[in-house]
Amino acid sequence: MRKRCLDAVYRLAKKNKDIVFIGSDLGVxxxxxxxxxxxxxxxxxxxxxxxxxxxxxxxxxxxxTVYFNTIATFITRRCLEQNIIDLxxxxxxxxxxGSGGGLVYAPLGPTHLATEDLALMRAIPNMTIVAPxxxxxxxxxxxxxxxxxxxxxxxxxxxGEAVVSKPEQGFEFxxxxxxxxAGDLLFVTTGVMLSRALExxxxxxxxxxxxxxxxxxxxxxxxxxxxLEQAAKAKVVISLEEHTLAGGLGSIVxxxxxxxxxxxxxxxxxxxxPDVFPDRYGSQNTLLERYGLSAPLIAEHARKLLQxxxxxxA
Amino acid sequence: xxxxxxxxxALEGKKVRKTITEMVIAAGRGHVGSAFSIVETLLVLYKTIxxxxxxxxxxxxxxxxxxxxxxGCLALYPILAELxxxxxxxxxxxxxxxxxxGGHPEHHKIPGVEASTGALGHGLSIGIGMALAARMDxxxxxxxxxxxxxxxxxxxxxxxxxxxxxxxxxxxxxxVDYNKQQSYGDVSEVLPLEPxxxxxxxxxxxxxxxxxxxxxxxxxxxKRPRGDKPRVVITHTIKGKGITFIEKxxxxxxxxxxxxxEIENIFNELEI
Numbered sequence: 043m044r045k046r047c048l049d050a051v052y053r054l055a056k057k058n059k060d061i062v063f064i065g066s067d068l069g070v071x072x073x074x075x076x077x078x079x080x081x082x083x084x085x086x087x088x089x090x091x092x093x094x095x096x097x098x099x100x101x102x103x104x105x106x107t108v109y110f111n112t113i114a115t116f117i118t119r120r121c122l123e124q125n126i127i128d129l130x131x132x133x134x135x136x137x138x139x140g141s142g143g144g145l146v147y148a149p150l151g152p153t154h155l156a157t158e159d160l161a162l163m164r165a166i167p168n169m170t171i172v173a174p175x176x177x178x179x180x181x182x183x184x185x186x187x188x189x190x191x192x193x194x195x196x197x198x199x200x201x202g203e204a205v206v207s208k209p210e211q212g213f214e215f216x217x218x219x220x221x222x223x224a225g226d227l228l229f230v231t232t233g234v235m236l237s238r239a240l241e242x243x244x245x246x247x248x249x250x251x252x253x254x255x256x257x258x259x260x261x262x263x264x265x266x267x268x269x270l271e272q273a274a275k276a277k278v279v280i281s282l283e284e285h286t287l288a289g290g291l292g293s294i295v296x297x298x299x300x301x302x303x304x305x306x307x308x309x310x311x312x313x314x315x316p317d318v319f320p321d322r323y324g325s326q327n328t329l330l331e332r333y334g335l336s337a338p339l340i341a342e343h344a345r346k347l348l349q350x351x352x353x354x355x356a
Numbered sequence: 357x358x359x360x361x362x363x364x365x366a367l368e369g370k371k372v373r374k375t376i377t378e379m380v381i382a383a384g385r386g387h388v389g390s391a392f393s394i395v396e397t398l399l400v401l402y403k404t405i406x407x408x409x410x411x412x413x414x415x416x417x418x419x420x421x422x423x424x425x426x427x428g429c430l431a432l433y434p435i436l437a438e439l440x441x442x443x444x445x446x447x448x449x450x451x452x453x454x455x456x457x458g459g460h461p462e463h464h465k466i467p468g469v470e471a472s473t474g475a476l477g478h479g480l481s482i483g484i485g486m487a488l489a490a491r492m493d494x495x496x497x498x499x500x501x502x503x504x505x506x507x508x509x510x511x512x513x514x515x516x517x518x519x520x521x522x523x524x525x526x527x528x529x530x531x532v533d534y535n536k537q538q539s540y541g542d543v544s545e546v547l548p549l550e551p552x553x554x555x556x557x558x559x560x561x562x563x564x565x566x567x568x569x570x571x572x573x574x575x576x577x578x579k580r581p582r583g584d585k586p587r588v589v590i591t592h593t594i595k596g597k598g599i600t601f602i603e604k605x606x607x608x609x610x611x612x613x614x615x616x617x618e619i620e621n622i623f624n625e626l627e628i
Contacts, residue, residue, distance in 0.1 A: 062492075082492055093481045093515035100485020103463075103471065106492070123475055124512075128482060131472050132463070 043201045044111075044141050046177040050184035051109045051139075052076045055083050058188070062101055064094055066112035091116050095124035095136070102134035107188065113147070114140025114156035114197060118163055129193040130166040136193050138163075143173060143197030143233065144284035145320070145329045152319040156197070160232075161289025163195045164262050170215055171261040173197040173233035176205045179259060182213035190215055199234045200326055206237045207257075218258040218265035220272065225252025227344055228276035228308070230269060232258045232291045235282040238330075241337035246344060253344065261291060266298045273299060276308045277355075278347045282340060283314040284330065290314060309351050313343060363403050365571045369395050370626045373598045375434035375447060377622050381614055383451040386459070389596035389608040391430035393535045394502065396571040397591055401500060401531075402435050405578050410440035413467040419497050420470045420486050424479020425504035425533060426460040427610075432469075433457050441468035477510030479503065480530065484520050487528040487586075500529045506538030509547045514559070520586040521560025529578065530561070530588040535595040539609050553590055562587040568597075599625050 048063075052075065055061040063076060064085040077084045087094050091112060098108040110117065117140045118125070129136050140156060147154035163171050170190060174180040180198070187194055211219045221236065222243055229239040236257045243253040256272050258265060273279050279299065281292040292312030299310055315333050322332060330336055334343060372395045380386040402408070406419040423432055430450075437444045442456065449455030456465040460474025471482045483501040490497055507513065520528055534552065536543050543549055556563045562585045566574040577589050595609070596602035599622050614622075 059492075085488075087519060088515075090512075090515035090519065092477070092512040093484075093519055096478050096481025096512070096516065097485040097488070097519065100471075100482035100487075101489050102485070103482070104486050104489030104493075106489055124478065124481075127472060127475055128478055 043174070043177045043180050043203060044198050045201070046181045047139055047184055047196065047198055048073055048111065050181050054185070054188050055080055058107075059083065060106050061188070062106045062108045064098060064108060064110045066091060066094060066116070068111065092121040092124050095121045096128050098136045099128035099132055099134050102136050103132065107135040107137070109137045109139055111139040111141065113154065114143045114159050115154060118156060118159040118195070122162055125163070125169075125193075126166050130168045133168045133192050135191065137187055138193070138195045139198060140195065141198045143199060145326045146200040148320070148326050148329045149323050151323065155320065157284070157315050158286050158289070159195070159197060160261050160283070160285050160291065161293070164289060164294075168192045169262065170194045171197070172215065172259050173261060174199070174207075174259050175231075175234055175236040175257060176203045176207050177201070178205050178209070179207040179213060183259065186213055186215060197233055203234055204237055206240055213259070216260045216263045216265055218256050218260070218268040220268065221255040221257050222253065224254030224256075224272040224275040226277045226348055227251060227253040228272050228279045229253060229255045229340075230258060230279060230281045230291065230295050231255060232261050233284055235284055235335065238335060238337045238340055239282055242341040242344065245337065245341045251344070251348060258291065261294065264294050264298070269295060269298050270302055273308050274304060277351045278344065279308045279310045280340070280344060280347070281310070281312045281314070282335065284335065285314050286317065287312050287314040288317055309347060311343065311347055313340065362572060362575070363399065365396055365399060368399050368403070369598060372399070372431060372434050374623070374626050376430045377614075377619070377626075379430060379433070379447055379450045380611060381619060382448045384613045385451065386430050386611060387427040387609065388430065388611045389602060389605070390425065390428045390504070392597045392599070392602060393593045393595045394425075394428045394533050395431045395598065396568045397502065397531060397533065397574065397593070398431050398435050400571050400574045400578070402439060404575050406500070407497070408439070408468070410468065413441060417495055417497050419500065420483065421500045421502070422471045422473065422479040422483045423461060423502050424473050425476065425502060425507050426473030428502070428504070428533070429457070429459070429461040432461065436466070436468040439468070442466065476504065476507040477512040480513055480516035480520070483528060484516055484523070484525060487520075487525045488523060490527055498527050498529060500531065503530060503532045504538075505532060505534045505536060505543050505549060506546070508532065508549055517556070517559040517561070524584055525586040526582045526584050528586040530586065532588060532590045533593055534590050535593040537595045537604065537606060537609075539606070541606065556588045556590070560585060563590070564588070565590045565592065568593045
């Protein structure tokens, strides 16, 4: 997914000399073609994230569109004030490409996990946030990013994810995609949780439970009308995020649902990472499972919730 | 106005300090000491160095000045107003709900301001981005960044210094307002910077020092032909400069409401 993301930047930069790429201290050989062919538009600036955000802002204030890639947690946590002032307040075309969003760096421990990135970036006015579900959606998002005004944070997943997005669904910032229309149940996803939701929905379907899926690749601005339209048909809404429950997708869904007058308000359950630092290593999937975010555990949650609602309604 | 010997800094400095005082009276607050410290530096820049056009503040080939020590903006506003970037009536609306001039400057609101500053340690990197853009676009403008000495406590300043040297940004000028005092106390006690010039030299800057009791020193340094490196001028200044009882007096770093006696004494010393 990261490769498709950076390849897209290269393609954009070949067509537009005002597109600039900055890396911090990326792996050896990354983007050699870009560096060789467009040296004036390519920078590798070292482990100096705070400086790079400022530099990107200065370039963008002078007419450039800047794509900056490093590890997600360093691009969000480390330089939060620069993100707020130099990008948000200045409202400039800088694109933050955060590698390893969520639990991708599970073996490396909490210093490298980006599990509050959405919450941090969401608090910044003018900031757009996207978390594509696979490499193809990433590519569509990146190609659309050239024309997007203001700053953008892109959460990049591990890579090698099965492709579950469809070209005909297109990509528009702020426009959520209905992967399955809501039944008794509605899953709301962002990033790679879409594939888990699809798997869970397929399992539930075999048991006669119809589960819809609304995929919010754009976390901000959030597509509240799409959520309300789907949620109105469901008895249970479950938000799924590879992110702390404090301030991420589940919080957004809760805010939108709480402020809407439904004829019959659906029950909301937010599945995500509780308010803890993960206490294990292992893989991304190990930790997702630990926090109930594997497809079988999601389906199990859904069954129980539906049963609770049915009993209450009976 | 320039005299035969150049700009009359004594007179121009008094005019700016008088306006600053009027603004602080109107607002009931302001970073007085930090502003008085850089009055001459800004006069040198705006009256003798910078190519800017108040009628076209976004002119693409203009020189860019970033006041990274944004809390010194009380010195900047009267000069920008006098040049015609905005109406002088704005000055007395400093920090007011209907004014454009805040306690820290914002570029979306104020014509002539290049970057929103106030949180310290941001301006140098933004200036580096602008200097790189000038090079990419083949434009000849210069980028000037004014840092506070206390601001140089921020690690991001030194990240920026490494980068400016790497890119040999000969179109970048850093001016450090070295008044040797920060909010709490003397720089030498809070977080010492010495050997300060050596640090900048070691980071790869053409390094010079100017004594701002003779502003012509800075003027002459900035008019020198550029080398192939970024340059820094450490300006030796006095916090609160220009009024005897404000000079080096840390209670004036940020000042609230002025008393009638303080106001009278300031205007007496300014003699205008």
